[in-house]
Amino acid sequence: MTRVACLYAGFVGVAVAQVPATTAPLREVPAGVRTQSLSSGAVTHAVTLPPVAGESTVTVRSVQPDSVVGQYRFRFESLDVDGDGFISREEAQANPALADEFTSLDTARRGRLDRTQLQGWLVP
Incomplete structure (x- = not known):
């Protein structure tokens, strides 16, 4: 306790x-969670x-x-498939790293991300 x-x-x-x-290592890793040994x-x-x-x-x-798994830098236009100036949750699924972080990046809770919210993710 x-x-x-x-x-x-x-x-x-x-x-x-x-x-x-008592402590023990996590035996079952939830689906979609990227792992790395803590000894590395x-x-x-x-x-x-x-x-x-x-x-x-x-x-x-x-x-x-040791390394970052995933593609964290992308061109906005490559994911904004419908060209509306936003990346929706559905469009974000094309980039697994962005899909994983979508909720934390969507600070306005609109279900879509704009260029300002993706600052640091976009290829210049």
Whole structure:
């Protein structure tokens, strides 16, 4: 049980027995998720969290991947098939990397992306 769950349970007045935390690698990777072994790539930052009584020390690391999978640079016109000046969710499916990031890029929640929202993705 995580520390947050224990604190929450204690907050609402429910008695919860502390269970030691265990870790294990993710056994099944959801479809569409690109993976890279954490043992490859360069560690760019590491922070060790101070241990709480009865709990193990936790180290959190940022890892720079060895390579980036996917096509992250494209010409706007190549995906704007209907020529309306926007890339719809359906048009974005032609680029798997863009399709994966579509929701986070669509900050206006319109279901379409314009050139401004794709700054950094477009080939100059």
